[in-house]
Amino acid sequence: MDERRTDLQLDTLDGWKRTHTCAQLRATDVDQEVCLMGWVQYRRDHGGIIFIDLRDRTGLTQIKFSPEEHPEIHEKAGHLRTEFVLAVKGTVLARPDDMINPNMATGEIEVLVSAFKLLNTSKTPPFLIEDRVDVSENLRLKYRYLDLRRPRLAKNLVLRHKTAQSVRRYLDDLGFIETETPILTRSTPEGARDFLVPSRVNQGSFYALPQSPQLFKQLLMVGGLERYYQIVKCFRDEDLRADRQPEFTQIDIEMSFVEEEDVMTMAEGMMQTVFRDTLGIEIPTTFERMTYDQAMETYGVDKPDLRFGLPLKDVTSIVRGSGFRLFAKAELVKALKVEGGSVLSRKEIDDYTDFVRIYGAQGLAWIKIKEDTWQSPIAKFLSDEERAGLTKTLGLKPGDIVFFQAGAPDMVNAALGNLRLKLGERFDLIDKDAYRFVWITDFPMLEWNADEKRWTAMHHPFTCPQEGHLEYLKTDPGKARAKAYDMVLNGNEIGGGSIRIHSTELQQEVLAALGIGEQEAEDKFGFLLHAMEYGAPPHGGIAFGLDRLIMLLGDVDSIRDVIAFPKTQKATCLLTDAPNAVDRNQLRELGLRLRETSKSE
Structure with missing residues (x-):
């Protein structure tokens, strides 16, 4: 890289005023x-x-x-x-x-x-400042200030600005009040890991950076604010991927005296406004609704992409007594048919087999439907009756391929649900110009955590159970359903919310179902429980991931391309070299000392 020219005389503006931008003249x-x-x-x-x-x-x-x-x-x-x-x-x-x-x-x-x-003047940049540049992402992140000069990156940030302004105007017109909540708060570890901040004044104690403003926005409802929103930074110390960052931005909303439909109607209107203001696109006035159970049964995931078909079919009853032992004994067997899919090569099928192993599958059964035969390693184990049942249920015809997955429901749904997306791409079934919204409703209150051997909240422990479902928390926790709802767009969850618990007694019962006793509940959530004793109104809300929304609006593959200064997948900033070590004096002021690491460690 050459050195910057220092032999040239630099000028000052000295009263010069820009009359036009570089895209303005005609x-x-x-x-x-x-x-x-x-x-x-x-x-x-x-x-x-x-x-x-x-x-x-x-x-x-x-x-x-x-x-x-x-x-x-x-x-x-x-x-x-x-x-x-x-x-x-x-x-x-x-x-x-x-x-x-x-x-x-x-x-x-x-x-x-x-x-x-x-x-x-300028040094010669390490890469061309243009959209056609083919250079590693790490180099672009190291010189992010140069990357931001590229038209596409600049366009993404303008889109982000326009979206935020659209949201603010919409919510302001509905009487919402933008209110800031604390960034330094207490750790309430129910979900992802917290980022902890040591206190210098109170040594041995720690703040936590908020994973969301959840408890504070509920306290604002107790405080009578009635309609709150905030475009806010949140922090989660978790593993990263293309659409996840350790610090991210939420459009956070809460409302008093509402039920599910009120929040969902408000959110639909906000999406319509954003799409109209940013893309000039009109989207439906009401979105499709689908229960969690329907989504899992038909698509295997709770954030289905509805731009194409390929539904999953439960064929357990058809193959229950099959000569194929895996089918005969499985708790659940599902099939995924692809019309014209018999053109897939054996290598492609093997690649899909490796792919579903990510989700715990041991393999991937398949059958190619030919004119006069079924081509498959498992075909010889299927009786004529089973073949007839599969043909009728799946609508099989020559040229089709069927993929099967058998085993525990969670694994079967995850494996085939994600394979469905791969096949949709492979056979060009996805309408890339479409925007398909759907509400997923009636979520389970709790889900079983096999690692911790206990029930945990599917959304968060402050979600209200549906009427008549409180008793299930004691007798059959898996059956309890919540007043929760997620907004899904093209297979991406862009927003999630719920009606909250506003009764101290009910909140204590839900915490007890999560194995949180009275003393632990008091230690972690006492300030919320006490606040509810002073006339908390019924309330609910929703939070949208702004970064992910901009990624979809801008048709961008990586969430890092819609954030001005993002982190890498290893949660590092290549521009500033963060996180970095601090000197011993800083640690001493905080009352901290780093543990020595042994050679074996």
């Missing part, structure tokens, strides 16, 4: 005197004339330096290079017909420069 502006400011994107010498594409956040304008019109300015322009920062004054000219660029917003004009100021 043919109607011809003959105007203008002042533009930005970075050198490209530089070209054409027979003595120097052409430069000047770039700012909004786009590009072609400027030219003529040796005939302004020879001194032209000579000085010979020193300009990529990413130098300029202010230019000049006259807007119409481009010759054969030089019009229809792919450029300002492609009908150019600016003849009569004066310019060199505001700063």
Whole structure:
């Protein structure tokens, strides 16, 4: 990488004012005197004339330096290079017909420069500042300030801004009050791991960064605020993936005196407003509804992508007595048929077999339906009666392939549900231009944690059970259903919420079902339990993942491309080299000492 030019005289603005952005000028502006400011994107010498594409956040304008019109300015322009920062004054000219660029917003004009100021020079960047750049993500994150100059990244941040503004206007019109809640709070470890912050003043004690403002927004309802929202940073110390970050942003909403339909109707209206304001798209006024049980039965996941078919079918009763031992003894057997899927090669099938092992599957059974035979390692174990039952239930015909998974319901659903998405991509079944919303409702209150050998809250322990389901928490916890709802868009959960518990007694019963005794409940949640004793209103809310929503609105593959300064998948910041070690004096002030690590560790 070359060194930055320090031998060139830098100018100051000295009263120069920008009149237009670099995407603003059109043919109607011809003959105007203008002042533009930005970075050198490209530089070209054409027979003595120097052409430069000047770039700012909004786009590009072609400027030219003529040796005939302004020879001194032209000579000085010979020193300009990529990413130098300029202010230019000049006259807007119409481009010759054969030089019009229809792919450029300002492609009908150019600016003849009569004066310019060199505001700063630049080293040669480690990668090209353009969308077509093919460079490692780690390099882009290390030089994120350069990456942000690329039009696509800038466009994503503008989209993020417009979305946040749309949300604020919508909620403000409905009487919501934006209220900040604490970032330094207490640890209430019911869910992901907390980020802990040691206290210098109270040594040996720790704050936690909030995983969400959940308890505080409920306290705001107790406080009579009635309608609250906040676009807020949240923190979870968990394993990362493409759509997850250790710090993320929520659109957090809570309302008093409401039931599920009130919250869901408000949220639908907000999505309609956001899509209209940001993309100019009209989406349905009401969204499809599907219970959790229906989603799991038909799609194997609680966030189904409804842009294509490929439903799962329960065929347990058909193969219960099968000669194929795995089918005969399995708790659940499901099938996934793909029309025309017999074109899959054996290597592709083997790759899918490896894929479902991620979800605990031991293998993947399959059958290709041919004109006169069923091609499969398991076909010989199936009786004529079983073949007839599968043909009728699945609607089988020549050219189809059927995948089977057998075993525990959680594994079967996860394996086939995620394989369904792979097959939808493989056979180009997904309508990429569609936006399919669906509400998933009637979630289980609790789910069994096999590692901890106990029931845990599926959403959080402050979710209200459905009427008549409280008794199940004592007799059959798995049957208890919650007043909870998730908004799903194209197979992504973008928002989740519930009606909250507003009774101290009911909250204590739910905590007891989670194995949290009275003393532990008092230690962890006493401030909430006491607040409920002072006339807590019925309330509920929802929280949307802003980062994930922008990722879908912008048709972006990675959540990191919609965040200004994201972390890597290892939760590090390559730009600032965080997290980093701190010196012993800082640790001593906090009353901390690092444990020595042995060689064996």
